[in-house]
Amino acid sequence: MTALHDETTEGKVYTVNGxxxxxxxxxxxxxxxxxxxxxxxxxxxxxxxxxxxxxxLDGETVVEARPVIGYLHTGIEKNMEYRTWTQxxxxxxxxxxxxxxxxxxxxxxxxxxxxxxxxxxxxRAQVLRVLMMELNRISSHMVAxxxxxxxxxxxxxxxxxxREREMVLDLFEYITGLRMNMAYVRPGGVSMDLPAGAVxxxxxxxxxxxxxxxDMRKVLDENPVYLRRTRDIAYLDLTGCMxxxxxxxxxxxxxxxxxxxxxxxYCGYETYDFEVPTETGCDVYSRYLVRMAxxxxxxxxxxxxxxxxxxPELKGKPVMIEDKKIGWPxxxxxxxxxxxxxxxxxxxxxxxxxxxxxxxxKLVTEGFRVPAGQAYAAVESPRGELGAHVxxxxxxxxxxxxxRDPSFTNLQxxxxxxxxxxxxxxxxxxxxxxxxxxxxxx
Amino acid sequence: xxxxxxxxQENLPAVNPIELPIARKGMFGVKGTGDTSxxxxxxxxxxxxxxxxxxxxxxxxxxxxGEFDVIAxxxxxxxxDGFHDAVERVVVDRGELTFHVKRERLVEVMRHLRxxxxxxxxxxxxxxxxxxxxxxxxxxxxxxxxxxxxxxxRLRIEVSCPDADPHIPSTVSVYPTHDxxxxxxxxxxxxxxxxxxxxxxxxxxDDWEGHPQRKDYPLGGIPVEYRGxxxxxxxxxxxxx
Numbered sequence: 001m002t003a004l005h006d007e008t009t010e011g012k013v014y015t016v017n018g019x020x021x022x023x024x025x026x027x028x029x030x031x032x033x034x035x036x037x038x039x040x041x042x043x044x045x046x047x048x049x050x051x052x053x054x055x056x057l058d059g060e061t062v063v064e065a066r067p068v069i070g071y072l073h074t075g076i077e078k079n080m081e082y083r084t085w086t087q088x089x090x091x092x093x094x095x096x097x098x099x100x101x102x103x104x105x106x107x108x109x110x111x112x113x114x115x116x117x118x119x120x121x122x123x124r125a126q127v128l129r130v131l132m133m134e135l136n137r138i139s140s141h142m143v144a145x146x147x148x149x150x151x152x153x154x155x156x157x158x159x160x161x162x163r164e165r166e167m168v169l170d171l172f173e174y175i176t177g178l179r180m181n182m183a184y185v186r187p188g189g190v191s192m193d194l195p196a197g198a199v200x201x202x203x204x205x206x207x208x209x210x211x212x213x214x215d216m217r218k219v220l221d222e223n224p225v226y227l228r229r230t231r232d233i234a235y236l237d238l239t240g241c242m243x244x245x246x247x248x249x250x251x252x253x254x255x256x257x258x259x260x261x262x263x264x265x266y267c268g269y270e271t272y273d274f275e276v277p278t279e280t281g282c283d284v285y286s287r288y289l290v291r292m293a294x295x296x297x298x299x300x301x302x303x304x305x306x307x308x309x310x311x312p313e314l315k316g317k318p319v320m321i322e323d324k325k326i327g328w329p330x331x332x333x334x335x336x337x338x339x340x341x342x343x344x345x346x347x348x349x350x351x352x353x354x355x356x357x358x359x360x361x362k363l364v365t366e367g368f369r370v371p372a373g374q375a376y377a378a379v380e381s382p383r384g385e386l387g388a389h390v391x392x393x394x395x396x397x398x399x400x401x402x403x404r405d406p407s408f409t410n411l412q413x414x415x416x417x418x419x420x421x422x423x424x425x426x427x428x429x430x431x432x433x434x435x436x437x438x439x440x441x442x
Numbered sequence: 443x444x445x446x447x448x449x450x451q452e453n454l455p456a457v458n459p460i461e462l463p464i465a466r467k468g469m470f471g472v473k474g475t476g477d478t479s480x481x482x483x484x485x486x487x488x489x490x491x492x493x494x495x496x497x498x499x500x501x502x503x504x505x506x507x508g509e510f511d512v513i514a515x516x517x518x519x520x521x522x523d524g525f526h527d528a529v530e531r532v533v534v535d536r537g538e539l540t541f542h543v544k545r546e547r548l549v550e551v552m553r554h555l556r557x558x559x560x561x562x563x564x565x566x567x568x569x570x571x572x573x574x575x576x577x578x579x580x581x582x583x584x585x586x587x588x589x590x591x592x593x594x595x596r597l598r599i600e601v602s603c604p605d606a607d608p609h610i611p612s613t614v615s616v617y618p619t620h621d622x623x624x625x626x627x628x629x630x631x632x633x634x635x636x637x638x639x640x641x642x643x644x645x646x647x648d649d650w651e652g653h654p655q656r657k658d659y660p661l662g663g664i665p666v667e668y669r670g671x672x673x674x675x676x677x678x679x680x681x682x683x
Contacts, residue, residue: 069644070643070645077655078654078661079661113537242564243617243619245565245618263591373535373536374585374598376538376567376587378567385567389587400573402571404567404587409622409623
């Protein structure tokens, strides 16, 4: 490469710096070049984060689209190799930042598989995981639809979507103490039980949300402008999805009811009553419909999970594995200065039991050992199959953790969906993939 | 080393730990004196290379023929006599089936796995790399997770290559989804996938030196520069122990 970063080896370069657009258009129309290469992103309001697209345009038609990623690479997978298994949760929750609970659950399921304790996870913890995952699915889909609306120019949809998401984030804050990146799911269970009043709050949410979803559908489902921008746009049929490894709502919008919650259930999903919505349009509109229907199904699952949590069978049951060698030793409690070890536990280890103190110290600083081997666990995240490939060498830290993030794989479908279409449709094509760059680059 | 550490521990496989070579001693790599952490005596032993005998069982059971035997039988039928040449080891561990495949035969095996109606692993979940510096001659591993939607089964394919000759044939022709995944594995581990349409870095900058996920690549690795000041890489910093 002899060219400097701002030089090209062929063709004329136009630098756009907010000058008179008429002049630029005149210059371009006078040039004899057939194609125009436009750099879209990485800082572009409609590319869902730091995604860069190099578009070759012939007039308004996209001839070639090349996605460029890596702008949000944070080395989470490498960092995890230097922390304990439990601390890994705090890292993975930051990968796909719109669906933290799914990252945590996939990772914890893999670690539990390695430990061989999958059957010993308390029932209440599993129900809580399901509850949190489905709440998270709603918030994630709401952002997907909100940003989608914004990118097409429908700012009211954006406002509605983020308002709805805020309700879920408020619930998360109430339950875990944090709106995002909560590190709530831990190997062996979840970090803490629902606080007092959480059930009522979720109940309120379940009362309000169906109407809000209905309102949103009223705005969008039959909206002629919306239909024009989404129907038959970014077509990707089942063959394309399979070849490109596309999963999630994109695959279900191509007509295949493939949902890991049904096909290979985890966390007891086989015991819940819900449907897997599918569409056959293979386009942006179908993906929107699938997402909306999934939100409605999630509400059904949340109601069922809530009924179980308040039912006599699971009320007051533990949320962390009984095994003292794995389960976090203390119960977390909310104090005036935030969340931390419960006062009872502090009194126990500092005042009465030397052995408990040693145990606490060993488990918190050194962590538990995981038998050597490798495991792969997958969950159905809002974007598709989220898989965690976890390798242990028998130590107290992961030997290797790799996340198969659905956004990463689904982004590969950009050239297949936008080439040959209009440049304006690139926006809705990307939005319908719903990539989260934190998950793509990790 | 104390008696305590020779005993088989809970959650660890029932093998005599004495026979296993020591992989690592101490936790934080502290040498000499000054280690007050109490982890100096931590010993991590390396697991033996397993090879599971028949019957392989299934995801939920072992000891009796199951789903995994069906997969192995069908692959054996599809590959004919070449099966024992192509598949070096079969490992059934924690309800998961792994075929360790010779790299020369990888594309052929993958094609059979995808196309054979009895196997039909139509969905690939990408490539993950693992670096085992101690496995002389097979330091770099590429791990492929396959899923059959038709039969609702999962399978793992593992391929290894020596560090001195880090080449594995590309499987993009079989699974187009491997395009980015192989680029990522190349970027992080330096495995060169022969036949990939455009094997370039994907996450790291194009002019990056080294492959960050390898075990010999330190965490951090480069000096941190901020407002003209430069802080050495974490492994180069002053040590107080």
